[in-house]
Amino acid sequence: MNRQEQHLTEQPAWIDQAKTVLDDSARDLDATTLSRLNRARQTALAAYRPRPPRVWLLPAGLASAACALLLAFAVWQPHRHAGDTGTSPTSTATAAKSGETDATDEASPEFYQNLEFYAWLDAQNKGGDG
Amino acid sequence: MAPIAGTIATPTSDYARRVDAVSTNQRALDQFLRGVERRALRMAELACGSRDDALDLVQDAMCAFVKNYSAKPESDWAPLFHRVLDSRLNDFHRRRTVRSRWLAVFDRKTDDDDAYDPIEQAEDTQNPGPLLRLAGSEAGKALDAALKALPLRQRQAFLLRMWEGFDVATTAQVMQCSEGSVKTHLSRALTALRRALEDHQ
Numbered sequence: 390m391n392r393q394e395q396h397l398t399e400q401p402a403w404i405d406q407a408k409t410v411l412d413d414s415a416r417d418l419d420a421t422t423l424s425r426l427n428r429a430r431q432t433a434l435a436a437y438r439p440r441p442p443r444v445w446l447l448p449a450g451l452a453s454a455a456c457a458l459l460l461a462f463a464v465w466q467p468h469r470h471a472g473d474t475g476t477s478p479t480s481t482a483t484a485a486k487s488g489e490t491d492a493t494d495e496a497s498p499e500f501y502q503n504l505e506f507y508a509w510l511d512a513q514n515k516g517g518d519g
Numbered sequence: 520m521a522p523i524a525g526t527i528a529t530p531t532s533d534y535a536r537r538v539d540a541v542s543t544n545q546r547a548l549d550q551f552l553r554g555v556e557r558r559a560l561r562m563a564e565l566a567c568g569s570r571d572d573a574l575d576l577v578q579d580a581m582c583a584f585v586k587n588y589s590a591k592p593e594s595d596w597a598p599l600f601h602r603v604l605d606s607r608l609n610d611f612h613r614r615r616t617v618r619s620r621w622l623a624v625f626d627r628k629t630d631d632d633d634a635y636d637p638i639e640q641a642e643d644t645q646n647p648g649p650l651l652r653l654a655g656s657e658a659g660k661a662l663d664a665a666l667k668a669l670p671l672r673q674r675q676a677f678l679l680r681m682w683e684g685f686d687v688a689t690t691a692q693v694m695q696c697s698e699g700s701v702k703t704h705l706s707r708a709l710t711a712l713r714r715a716l717e718d719h720q
Contacts, residue, residue: 415557433581
């Protein structure tokens, strides 16, 4: 038997002996230690709460998604309305170039600033007619 | 009428089945912990050198295991429990290393004082203690001393592989390292132990 084979055959013997010694030391614990181990186990088991199945996750996820969509729609909607009804600077400029006058033009701040001039002009026109 | 009876009976039977499952699982957990607690205590005691600390560590490991892994299949419980315990032992080892560093600093500062000396009051980890008195034989004492002298990872590799009987892959999973590391730790542990126990063979 060479050295390596001897090593292989010897190894289980002392390991078995070590396991036996460890088993004995675990088996022959004193009563106080066993009592404390028992208490530790009971404490751990007292905290045992089986986790309920998370059936609420799907409805909660759907509700969250719906809220997010609603919020996104609400935020996006006013911009679209403003784009539809608002007068763009381009369209105002085009109207001014073409000389069109409408209610919007009459209601402009410049009209009110020159209101006295328009009143005088109106009086002059009436005087000329009369 | 039959469908109504069925709808009334179903929640009750579901509840009863669930209660049964809970109590069965709790019984199985109790049985499992009862089976591993003594060996776990020995492992913890070899790692930290104190019975009280070992009991605290085992209780911590039990609580964490029950809280986090009780829903796992029973076949996985042993590796998972030892994984939790191994983490606790690593944490303890780390804390003790940091504490000993601070104590060393403290000791240097109060070297000339005759005041209370924490080192002198600290528990002697080389003291045989009750466990070795239980083991009784010279071989038991020698094995305990040799195991305590091993580094934590080598001791864990030896105990998990040889005493608990886990295979290399499971031991690696428990110790959260590679299989190669387990083999290295185990080989070094076996060499050191064989050398230490040569006189007692």
